[in-house]
Amino acid sequence: MDFAGSCHCGSVRWKGTLPATAVLKCHYNNCRKLQGGDYSSWVVVPRSQFQIAEGLEHISSYNANDVSSKSFCSFCGSASFLVNGKHFPGHFVLPLGAIDDYTQALAPQIQVYTPDKAPWVTLHDDEPVVS
Numbered sequence: 001m002d003f004a005g006s007c008h009c010g011s012v013r014w015k016g017t018l019p020a021t022a023v024l025k026c027h028y029n030n031c032r033k034l035q036g037g038d039y040s041s042w043v044v045v046p047r048s049q050f051q052i053a054e055g056l057e058h059i060s061s062y063n064a065n066d067v068s069s070k071s072f073c074s075f076c077g078s079a080s081f082l083v084n085g086k087h088f089p090g091h092f093v094l095p096l097g098a099i100d101d102y103t104q105a106l107a108p109q110i111q112v113y114t115p116d117k118a119p120w121v122t123l124h125d126d127e128p129v130v131s
């Protein structure tokens with residue numbers, strides 16, 4: 001296990017292994033609505049590198065479209081993982097904010113959907129923009 005995470009109330013716990021396929025900041029309008037922040041940060045790992053450790057029965061899911069969904073804790077509403085079949089088929093997309101302990105391997109590497117970014121958000125030179 002290289003990282004672990006949970007929802008706010010602790011009912012859902014998960015764990016995963018690195019390396020991540022990507023660690024990214026997303027400025028996409030859709031992600032803003034799904035996550036509730038002016039941008040959101042995500043760890044993308046192959047499905048084989050992620051598992052729910054506790055609370056599978058407490059996870060609810062919302063289908064954002066035909067290929068993407070958000071799964072979240074039924075009690076506290078915190079995101080558990082996303083599936084993004086358009087950009088990352090075969091992967092889980094995990095909210096960086098839900099991870100218990102940060103290591104440098106979890107630092108965001110790229111920024112995506114920057115044309116949608118909020119006007120007050122400054123792009124970081126050390127996180128290349130990928131479109």
Ligand SMILES: [Zn+2]
Pocket residue numbers: 007008009010011012073074075076077078
């Ligand atoms: Zn919870």
